[in-house]
Amino acid sequence: MSHLDDIPSTPGKFKMEKSPFIHSRMRWHWQSSLAKLTFWSIVFFCLILIFFFRSPSSNPLLQDPYRRSLRTYNWGGPAWEKRVRSSARVRSRNGFSVLVTGAAGFVGTHVSSALKKRGDGVLGLDNFNDYYDPSLKRARQELLERSGVFIVEGDINDSALLMKLFEVVAFTHVMHLAAQAGVRYAMENPGSYVHSNIAGFVNLLEVCKSANPQPAIVWASSSSVYGLNNKVPFSEKDRTDQPASLYAATKKAGEEIAHTYNHIYGLSLTGLRFFTVYGPWGRPDMAYFFFTRDILKRKPIPIFEAANHGTVARDFTYIDDIVKGCLAALDTAEKSTGTGGKKKGPAQLRVYNLGNTSPVPVSTLVSILERLLKVKVKRNIMKLPRNGDVQFTHANVSLAQRELGYKPTTDLQTGLKKFVKWYTSFYSGGKKAAG
Numbered sequence: 001m002s003h004l005d006d007i008p009s010t011p012g013k014f015k016m017e018k019s020p021f022i023h024s025r026m027r028w029h030w031q032s033s034l035a036k037l038t039f040w041s042i043v044f045f046c047l048i049l050i051f052f053f054r055s056p057s058s059n060p061l062l063q064d065p066y067r068r069s070l071r072t073y074n075w076g077g078p079a080w081e082k083r084v085r086s087s088a089r090v091r092s093r094n095g096f097s098v099l100v101t102g103a104a105g106f107v108g109t110h111v112s113s114a115l116k117k118r119g120d121g122v123l124g125l126d127n128f129n130d131y132y133d134p135s136l137k138r139a140r141q142e143l144l145e146r147s148g149v150f151i152v153e154g155d156i157n158d159s160a161l162l163m164k165l166f167e168v169v170a171f172t173h174v175m176h177l178a179a180q181a182g183v184r185y186a187m188e189n190p191g192s193y194v195h196s197n198i199a200g201f202v203n204l205l206e207v208c209k210s211a212n213p214q215p216a217i218v219w220a221s222s223s224s225v226y227g228l229n230n231k232v233p234f235s236e237k238d239r240t241d242q243p244a245s246l247y248a249a250t251k252k253a254g255e256e257i258a259h260t261y262n263h264i265y266g267l268s269l270t271g272l273r274f275f276t277v278y279g280p281w282g283r284p285d286m287a288y289f290f291f292t293r294d295i296l297k298r299k300p301i302p303i304f305e306a307a308n309h310g311t312v313a314r315d316f317t318y319i320d321d322i323v324k325g326c327l328a329a330l331d332t333a334e335k336s337t338g339t340g341g342k343k344k345g346p347a348q349l350r351v352y353n354l355g356n357t358s359p360v361p362v363s364t365l366v367s368i369l370e371r372l373l374k375v376k377v378k379r380n381i382m383k384l385p386r387n388g389d390v391q392f393t394h395a396n397v398s399l400a401q402r403e404l405g406y407k408p409t410t411d412l413q414t415g416l417k418k419f420v421k422w423y424t425s426f427y428s429g430g431k432k433a434a435g
């Protein structure tokens with residue numbers, strides 16, 4: 001019989017014998033148990049430490065926004081100020097001096113480049129976060145640098161940096177495009193939306209309101225603010241109090257915050273509700289972009305459909321049309337009316353839809369890509385997940401047409417052709433030639 005057979009399986013029923021042999025064995029057993037306990041406690045403690053420091057996705061305290069806000073950026077010094085001044089220098093008569101936040105982003109890159117081309121002074125600001133592949137942002141930065149646009153590396157939550165920028169340059173306009181984008185990611189990392197779209201926006205407005213002169217601000221809202229509104233096409237007068245995602249809620253909050261800063265401080269503010277913008281240099285987290293990548297890899301494509309086989313559709317809007325809308329919003333923006341944080345009179349407050357006015361089903365988007373890429377697509381029809389997506393979007397742009405002269409001219413087929421041309425060139429090693 002092995003000594004293990006002496007130990008009853010039911011705890012508490014074991015009767016201790018008073019034998020010295022058993023005593024020493026018990027002591028040895030106790031000591032070895034203590035050693036084991038200490039050993040496993042250390043292992044457990046180490047595992048907790050590893051988990052804490054290496055796993056941001058499972059630890060809300062260390063998720064992206066907080067890590068990002070802890071990042072330090074190098075800025076300042078005479079050489080840096082010289083670059084800032086030179087990039088923001090106006091080169092055309094009556095040109096603007098524009099601070100573009102999110103300049104290394106998709107829309108930011110295109111708008112910065114268009115402004116620079118027509119002789120405006122442009123200074124970029126971007127935190128180069130890793131929401132999607134930062135190397136794409138770096139490639140956009142290179143592109144802008146070649147046309148004379150300097151992107152300052154920093155966060156819109158950094159008041160000291162923003163104040164420094166306004167001290168060095170008297171910006172006439174701010175094109176605010178820095179944001180945490182993406183509808184579905186809001187369920188994974190809600191904090192990043194609050195950090196960028198609310199706290200960051202407020203911080204920027206705080207600095208703008210105190211600037212002398214105050215700049216006029218044009219900023220990116222989103223078609224997602226229409227949420228569960230089902231009156232089509234979406235007009236600026238429709239309900240926007242039923243957001244379907246936290247992303248949408250933060251953009252809607254931005255519109256209300258804009259109202260407050262306009263009301264109290266006389267800041268001129270224009271919000272642009274973009275409708276699913278696509279095109280060359282686009283965002284890899286968007287469906288048209290990753291569908292292209294996955295079709296080329298022969299992977300099945302998940303196509304969402306609503307209840308009862310309902311079609312899911314988007315008012316896909318080509319980037320060049322959006323850029324025209326952004327420039328027109330800057331051109332028609334009136335001056336802010338405050339000085340040194342005090343309102344001197346009523347200021348302009350506007351909101352416009354910038355869409356394409358012709359929604360296309362996601363299944364048609366896939367068919368167009370299939371033809372352009374010449375690859376037979378494996379379709380995987382799936383129920384629209386409850387993750388913030390709405391069934392359809394459709395812009396009424398008559399207000400933007402009337403007041404901004406906005407008129408979209410690119411249909412999805414034409415726009416995707418340009419995107420695919422850029423994509424294949426960019427990702428076939430010719431990254432620099434893809435501009």
Ligand SMILES: O=C(O)[C@H]1O[C@H](OP(=O)(O)OP(=O)(O)OC[C@H]2O[C@@H](n3ccc(=O)[nH]c3=O)[C@H](O)[C@@H]2O)[C@H](O)[C@@H](O)[C@@H]1O
Binds near residue numbers: 222285288303391393
């Ligand atoms: O219009 C807007 O305001 C928003 O447009 C896009 O959001 P979304 O329209 O959802 O764009 P995608 O994520 O590219 O999705 C496009 C369509 O593809 C569908 N989809 C997406 C992913 C997928 O796997 N399958 C699929 O069918 C979506 O349901 C949606 O109808 C942007 O991601 C947002 O940042 C932006 O603010």
